[in-house]
Amino acid sequence: MSQYVTFTLGGSLYGVNVTRVQEALRSHTRTRVPLAPPGVAGLVNLRGQVVLTVDLRPKLGLAPLGEDAEPMMVVVQVDGEPVSLLVDEIGDVMEVGPDSFEAPPETLDADLRPLILGAHKLDGRLLLVLDVDQATAA
């Protein structure tokens, strides 16, 4: 059984292994970083710690976030440092068994293949398992 912290992004349900997640919280004021690579959504002050925020949308081929959107943040650990992911909504922590897991289909966009490890078949919807390291890599 694996536990996933779930969240929605552009209508799809994604999951990140619970061991990688530090916390989930409401969006903070972000300081933009000029000249930063696309996907870098700025820096936030997380209790005195300066944390990089990543917007997964460009990577996942979604339209960038609207100006007035108030996304949530899922803070994950990447290479020992916290990185905050911008997501639409935070869902439950789900426990799913290996039986429901399937590798991504052949038809999945080549750009997305490294990011999505596979899908868990839930009742009525799919839980896409995100590879955090790939998703946050520059």
Next chain:
Amino acid sequence: MEDMDEIVREFLVESHENLDQLDQDLVALESEPGSRALIASVFRTIHTIKGTSGFLAFSNLERVAHAGENLLVELRDGRRSMDQPTTDVLLRLVDTIRDILRSIEAEGGEGAVQVDPVIAAIEAVQARDPQAEDEPAPVTEEPVVVEATQIIQAAAEPEPAPEPEPAPAPVVAAPVAQAPAPAPAPAPVPAPAAAHPDEVGALRTGAADASIRVDVDLLDALMRQVGELVLARNQISRLASGTEDVDLARSAQRLNLIAGELQEGVMKTRMQPIEHVWSKMPRIVRDLAAVCHREVKLELSGGDTELDRSLLEAVKDPLTHLVRNAVDHGIESAEDRIAVGKPGKGELALRAYHASGQVVVEVADDGRGIDPEKIGAKAVQRGLRTQAQVEAMSPSDLLQLLFLPGFSTAEAVTNVSGRGVGMDVVRTKIEAIGGAVEVDSVVGRGTTWRLRIPLTLAIMPALTVECAGDLYAIPQVNLLELVALDSQRSESGIEHIHEAPVYRLRGELLPLVSLSTVLEVPDHSDAQVIAVVQSDHQRFGLLVDRVLNTEEIVVKPLSARLKAIGAYAGATVLGDGHVALILDVQAIARRALAGELELAAREAHAAATAAEAHDLEQVLVVGIGGGRQVAMPLASVARLEHVRADQVEWVGGREVVQYRGTILPLARLDRILGAYGEEESSELLLVVYSRAGRSVGLVVREIVDIVDDDSARHSDIEDAGLVGSTVLGDRVTELLDVRRAILAADAAFYDERVEAAVLPTQFTADDLVGVAR
């Protein structure tokens, strides 16, 4: 103690620790006589002490340690087993070593501690047949040794608050004196401590007791937490400043104070005197001087100046490089020195001191100095700069070329330096820790290298600025000055040389860089402030929208992918909780300006040179009545003043006004230049010229404009009081002979009486002198 050699101090601290361990080991050995591990540990400790003391030339210590080692070898090799007398004599050995160490600590030498009795006792134990333990052979010796040991221990390790026992020394001496022969009087052994209870306290806080070893990681963690505290403090201060609540304000103030002190205290724990690095210099200089056939006197001052540990490490190599360089290239050989009238022995001074929140370390020699011409020639030869570029550079700019990669002025590559790895490495290393390197040199007089190093890396003062709605921090270290642009005139303040914006800062063109352009952020607001910053050897102006304030910021490391951008040195959390990026001024200069700025600088220089050729000069254009305009050089104008006509008084035959507590002589330009027509107005407009504390006022009718005057357009149509005429703004303008006009008011203005005689005025030199004084 203060000037005690660093090595000796380390030796003492280490030995004290080892001896404590030794005490435990020896006692443990008694109950576990066969433990080879314990014996080996004891052996190692004594061996280390022996080795180090030999190295440091503490011969008594070495001897006693050597004797102990001999005994321990037997124990280690199993030729002797541990027994009571052996333990006793070893403990006594430990105590003796302690006494010597204390003496070294207190007096810097081994003092009068007697080692022979212990050595004799050890030898006596060794001489005993280990197999014949039961035999009471040297019976007489044993109790004495034991007793003496105890006494010595008692004396050597006084209780924290020893009773002022009436003269403990005689008590010690007594049994010893009565003791039978073989143990030769351990009487002198007792530490002086027992005799002078006052000193006990002092001794207990010796090198070992007064310091503890702390994990650097722990200190780093403390430093980080203090950083957080400082941020929280900043936040509270900001909240408190906007409130009416007196209690909150008071608490905030107190927090402010405490946090500040704590920050200072924690920073101090990481501080080490720069002496740590310097202590190695005399040897380096000595050896180098021998190799290079120089005579060098090394002077060190300010060695107690403290620096953060990590910074100290980082400074070590650059400093060593500079010292080597100074000995090898800076200071001439004795013959050369004497030939130019300098003492044969060169002086090399290392100085460290605090200045404006930084530590400055100077390496100054009185050698041959660096010839800027040679530097320039070398730069051309190496293809680093073109001849034209070099010719346009000032001597101080030329010296900066030393820091270019691949530059070495050594005419011959020596073993010591001159392999092309030189000052650029020094600069890179110093800049890596947020410092800067400067060089001053006078040919024939010497060279001074100056390293400016921040006190610490973790917390630094910075200026927060706003650009396109975002906040950025500029490290104060990089900041030279701020220039506020007049919002009405901001366009006229900034000029362009082709695409490159420049600003006239005190007559020199300062290349400008718009922060929003560098960061590629759209910015619609007008830049209001120029932050003049220094990067490497380039000075340029960073255009920002607004300056907020200066604050102490805590540098937070950036995620690797942001570091790679090469524009930011880190991030920080400001008092209001916002994250601000810290600008890496060097990187910005290199990134966006390398081409652009250099081009701008060169064009600026070219333009300046061109302007010089044309003699472009700013002039003040005034009206003197009768429709005539007169121009005078702006450079020498001190002020423009209005005075009422009725303030004018007369001294002798000429007009004066009281002005700022002095008498200001006046000269009416219209009279001097023969322009008449309009009637007296009730107010006089003065153009005040000042020079060396003297001022004169030239009375004019109106101030027209300040314009650039191109000498190419001058005509030499002259008249009395004029040096020519020109066309300014479509009008013919007369060029005032300022000198003559001023002399008309104050003959002594230029302090040349002769000129006064040729004045075309009705005044005589004598009337004027009286007034001017």
